[in-house]
Amino acid sequence: MASNLVIVESPAKAKTIEKFLGKDFTVKSSFGHIRDLSKKNFGIDIENGYTPQYIIPDDKKKVVEDLKKAAGKAETVWLASDEDREGEAIAWHLYDVLEIEPGKVRRIVFHEITREAILKAIENPRTINMELVNAQQARRILDRLVGFELSPVLWKKVKPSLSAGRVQSVAVRLLVERERDILNFKSTSSFRVTAHFEATDNKDQKSRFRAELPKRFPERDQALEFLKKCVDARFQVTDITTKPSVKSPPAPFTTSTLQQEAGRKLGFSVAQTMAIAQRLYESGKITYMRTDSLNLADSVLSAAARLIKGEFGEKYVKTRKYKTKSKGAQEAHEAIRPTYLQNRIEGSNSNEQRLYDLIWKRTVASQMSDARLEKTTITISISGLDEYFTATGEIMKFEGFLKVYMESDDEEQEEQVKGLLPPLKKGDRPVALNITATERFTQHPPRYTEASLVKKLEELGIGRPSTYAPTISTIQNRGYVVKEDRPGTQRKYKVIQLEEKNIKEEVHTETAGSEKAKLFPNDIGMVVNDFLMNHFNDILDYNFTASVEKEFDDIAAGKLTWHHMIDKFYNPFHKKVEKTVETSEKNKGERYLGVDPESGKNVYVKIGRFGPMAQTGESESEEKPGFAALRKEQRLETITLEEALELFKLPRKLGQYEDKDVVAGIGRFGPYIRHNNKFVSLKKDLDSPYEIELDRAIELIEEKRRAEREKVIREFEGNDQMAILKGRWGPYITYKGKNYKIPKDTDPAGLTAEQCLSIIKNSDKKPAKKKTAVRKRQKPK
């Protein structure tokens, strides 16, 4: 009979620990927090000392019942939630809810999931630290007050269903500010000069290398002038320097660095990385994936040392302990690492295997020696000129950790001229095979990816490992931000080349500014951000979280009471909220563009009920104003009067066909023709909705009709609700407006009406739709 009950936060952890402990112990999990503030009336009794109103959410009722039963039977209940602010609060909620006799409860913590660590924890129980719990309650109450007071202000002043909060609003601010930096960025160009040299050594061996001119020329004329002077110039090596350098391995993974590297190396979104890591964790392959700790268990350090020695040799071993630098880290877990280092491959599909491999390499590399490099710089003078070329080369003296792992960079850097250099001496006279001046452009600051935004938030101490991925999802779900690819634009650049005493000048084209999986703020994100910055700049301050964190620490240290802290924050904040609701204008991001020369009416852009739109004429006037939705790629901030007027040219009436109007327009899915409530897509590049004429439109309508007719594989007499059709993904049955898949290896043309009905019946059984997972999405139009 088990007389001890141990409660941890995660079920996977419970399973592991149960194996370490004897038959006297049952280990169960709380699945995280078991109580939360009620959603009614803020869940806080503001008038009575901000008393929190806790409830057990529906999906936790079963867990709590189960724990209560087990706790009643046990002689001793060990509360073993994580050793951080949230974990301490979970322990207290458990204690409060489970109605255990005080004498039966012990609070324990451990940092490693090993038998020794747990037994040691059990020998050293303590009581629940109420000061730490109060720090958590202050954190929870502050976040609720901020979120539930600010969001309704947005509903009134901007648009319903929007949200604001301590973390998400700062995330949006970062993106909006970066976007404006990019919009305001003026790219300039200059000419970069590179040369290919050939050197001949005393054994008549020839070798080639590249060199670069450190100086850049701002104008084409100066670059040309320089090349002209090089035509008859001679080149000489005047200096050779070598400098040793060392590179140390990166620290083991935390949640944030794992998300970054999996994004860069494997192309995973942060949500994808977390889901895959979760599966590896649940199957016991890796340690916990939501962590800010860089710590590895001592047993792992020795295992790594053994493994590296066996695999690569003694000199590759250098065990290290890493210290976290990130603000507000709570370090309740270990770094993310393989559970068993000796297992080189793990995971039940390729994504799991790739992520495991990344974690394995990073963990092992973190315990390996530094790489030693030697960087050589050769200076080459040009006769008659002050300018000089430099060639740099890097040689690896000792690979060290680079044998296993190389960290990726965020920014795409300009290709550097590096590599092996021939053995040159001072005084050598290499020959220039060619010298090229290429026009290069300065680049705007990079847009954030999901992972680089997480990195930035972590640097600012905003958000926690468990919330990075959900925060990124929230700001996308609210429509503040979209993640997407954008094609670049063609850009011309000049190339001037000197080769065999001839100078030729050419113009090349390149694609610039294309973006892949980057975060772009939408108009609504910008409008909300501006509104919040205007009225609540203190909450949006990048240091707001850091300063309240300091106060939470003071509460945890017993130097400040949580009532006092919350009261000091809430009074002025609430006054500001009330004042804003009373006095501020509605903020629709309206911008006045100018006067329509044809009608003389004013033209505006703003956010309407269905998203960003343009308007001609006044809303208050008797004559109804004209409306047109902005195109997907247009922004309130940047659209011009001409572009806005263009929008009103569509939809365009082309004429009549079969007594019905034929209309051309651009919709969500591109240009279209509408006739008799049926839509025909225009062919890209072939037809323009601005120019297409009636004859061509009729042609397209007829073409579509023909395709529709050919689509029918079979119809049924006396039943015009049902048909067998040919679709993009093969044949299917349509019945009363819904479509059904035909089972493989069935001849679609040979199906009888009865057989069709039975297929329909079978597939109708499956979808038992539940309401729970339905999430509201705002798609930008």
Added chain:
DNA sequence: CAGTGAGCGAGCTTCCGCTTGACTT
């Protein structure tokens, strides 16, 4: 699938941090 944009008003939306399901084309 793509159009829409009056005005009224009921009833709803919303935060951050812990944890996993149970959904589906």
